[in-house]
Amino acid sequence: MAKLQTEHGTTTIADSVVAKIAALAAKEVEGVADLGGGVGSAMGSVVGRIRGSEHQTSGVGVEVGATQAAVDVTMKVLYPASLHQVAEAVRGNVIDRIESMTGLEVTEVNVTVTDLSFPGGQGQGEDQESSQPEPPPPSRVQ
Template sequence: MSDTTNRPQAATAEPVSTGSPGSSGKSLALAKNDSSLVGERGKTAISDIVVAKIAGIATREIDGVYDVGGATERVVGKVRDVLPGTATSTTQGINVEVGELQAAVDVSIVADYGVAIHQLAAAIRRNVIAAIEQMTGLEVTEVNVTVHDIHFGDDDESVDEEPRVQ
């Protein structure tokens, strides 16, 4: 008789590589071991709106992002800013899908003119992934960035000019 049959197997805490680009490979291990999103004593569910807010704030932190959202979302956001009792939406321009252990994010932005868009998208991707994985323990499978427009710095100055006719 072998003495290994009654010996309990040791659980490993090594991270499982998920293969997703920009991921450190530790997120799946965190989701399964450290954060206990699904455990023997219960389940933690994280709402889509929570992940969307985290992604929205992380996107706005990046230099070169002028605004978040497509044209319609930005117009609604400007109307919301003017109305008393309303606040700017942190989820504007952010769409998420959240599962039990994973999340996918779509981000729509307006970039500042002169910024390298591919580097801006990479920076947004890194920041969003880091923020979501750190705060929720969810593995971020993808962050898709759509650039809807470019903002020129002189666009704001044209509003402040004196009228040509008095």
């Protein structure tokens, strides 16, 4: 939880609020078909429902400190959008929204594209994700 101290008092922001802001910001970007993807996402969604949280933050993970936040976004992109451009747009929008709404500094936004979504429900890959293992985490070095 973030605790922002001012001369007039403390504002406490729950991690789940930061995650919701990130999820909504990612969904605002043109080219994002959906958040989440893969078996890990499905399990996280089930756990989230059991705990009573809403489905709004599926595909988003956050680490929140006293004054900073780091975000991980997992998403599907609409075909034939540029994966790189959509990821950069998501990264920028997530940073802008979190920083302007919470006052937290966003140190990083890691974006993982797990699948493509095809117009008109053509299904080329959309239904295959649950039968395929989740991809390994991306390397953090070049």
